[in-house]
Amino acid sequence: MYQPPPRESIFFAALRTFCRILFGVLAVFIALMIGGGIYATFFDSPVIDQKTTLTILPDADGHREMVSSSAPVILEIPIHGVIGDPQKLNAEIISHILLDSRSGFLADNRVKGVLLHFDTPGGTVVDSESIYQMLNDYKKRHKVPIFGFVEGLCASGGMYVASAADRMYAGPASIIGSVGVIIGPFFNVYELIDKWGIDALTITAGLDKDMLNPTRPWKEGEDRPIKAITEFMYQRFVDIVTRARPQLDRTKLVYEYGAKVFDCITAHNLGYIDYAMSSRDQALKALLEEANINGEQPYQVVTLSPKNQWISDIISGKSPLLTGKIEHTFGGIPREVREQPCYLYRHD
Numbered sequence: 001m002y003q004p005p006p007r008e009s010i011f012f013a014a015l016r017t018f019c020r021i022l023f024g025v026l027a028v029f030i031a032l033m034i035g036g037g038i039y040a041t042f043f044d045s046p047v048i049d050q051k052t053t054l055t056i057l058p059d060a061d062g063h064r065e066m067v068s069s070s071a072p073v074i075l076e077i078p079i080h081g082v083i084g085d086p087q088k089l090n091a092e093i094i095s096h097i098l099l100d101s102r103s104g105f106l107a108d109n110r111v112k113g114v115l116l117h118f119d120t121p122g123g124t125v126v127d128s129e130s131i132y133q134m135l136n137d138y139k140k141r142h143k144v145p146i147f148g149f150v151e152g153l154c155a156s157g158g159m160y161v162a163s164a165a166d167r168m169y170a171g172p173a174s175i176i177g178s179v180g181v182i183i184g185p186f187f188n189v190y191e192l193i194d195k196w197g198i199d200a201l202t203i204t205a206g207l208d209k210d211m212l213n214p215t216r217p218w219k220e221g222e223d224r225p226i227k228a229i230t231e232f233m234y235q236r237f238v239d240i241v242t243r244a245r246p247q248l249d250r251t252k253l254v255y256e257y258g259a260k261v262f263d264c265i266t267a268h269n270l271g272y273i274d275y276a277m278s279s280r281d282q283a284l285k286a287l288l289e290e291a292n293i294n295g296e297q298p299y300q301v302v303t304l305s306p307k308n309q310w311i312s313d314i315i316s317g318k319s320p321l322l323t324g325k326i327e328h329t330f331g332g333i334p335r336e337v338r339e340q341p342c343y344l345y346r347h348d
Helices: 011-042 093-099 125-142 157-162 189-194 222-246 250-257 264-270 280-290 310-316
Strands: 052-057 072-080 109-118 122-124 146-155 167-170 175-176 261-263 300-306 342-344
Touching: 011 300, 052 093, 052 125, 072 280, 093 125, 093 300, 109 157, 109 189, 109 280, 109 300, 122 125, 122 157, 125 146, 125 342, 157 222, 157 342, 167 264, 167 280, 175 264, 222 250, 261 264, 280 342
Parallel strands: 072 109, 072 300, 109 146, 146 167, 146 175
Antiparallel strands: 052 300, 122 342, 175 261
């Protein structure tokens, strides 16, 4: 007797359809990538690989319409989060922003001024120094003014980067300051592991290679090289900040203000910033005037953000979906930052 084949469940039918669509999309995507690579190799001229995505921001009057492609542009750069965070804010990201600001939609010297928008506790010494230097070089090479506006926190490495700004403005709720350097903390667990009868072996070559090894008693003075490095970085920090903000008294900064933070009015009175109780629009209007841009005529305010890298990470095998590795932060501070000397404000 004829028996009809068993009917497929709705679940498996839907799963089969989903897989067909998924593999079809992947096939088209791979074909486009291969075809694009072949075309670029044999037929096209070299092009600049833009690393950022452009977004139009409101101007000083709250307008965000696209204007003429010949209109002058103010580039707003967010200095948000921990400086040195490889996903959000480090020297490489700022470098891409500055490079892309001279090409594509912004080519032909359209950028006439830069507004740094701060909300950061600072970060690594290396990234703070690099970003400060890049902004200074950009300002001199392209002859554009750079202003800064604090809306939240501008501490430690934020103050270092802000030293590249010609003027600093701050909103009413801002917190500013914390000129200092921190490395560590360093822990010593020798007595604890000795109590539990645990042995630790460190194999080294080179004098003091295991300096501050936490599994043995520390020798007197072995932290001296670290202290010397910290002092060098601190003195440079003080030099940079007081040169940029001449109203900030160097002697009082070192012996009185220290790494403290202040409200915007106190910060203004002490010389950390130029204008307190301000707004982004006030800072932007002042920047327009400094850049010789007529605020009554069309102009554009834009920001450049790093492109989403999730597709390229999957292709290169770096995605957490493939590696199974997920980065964790401690107190919101990435591992890459915790392991370096920092201009970083910590309140924990």
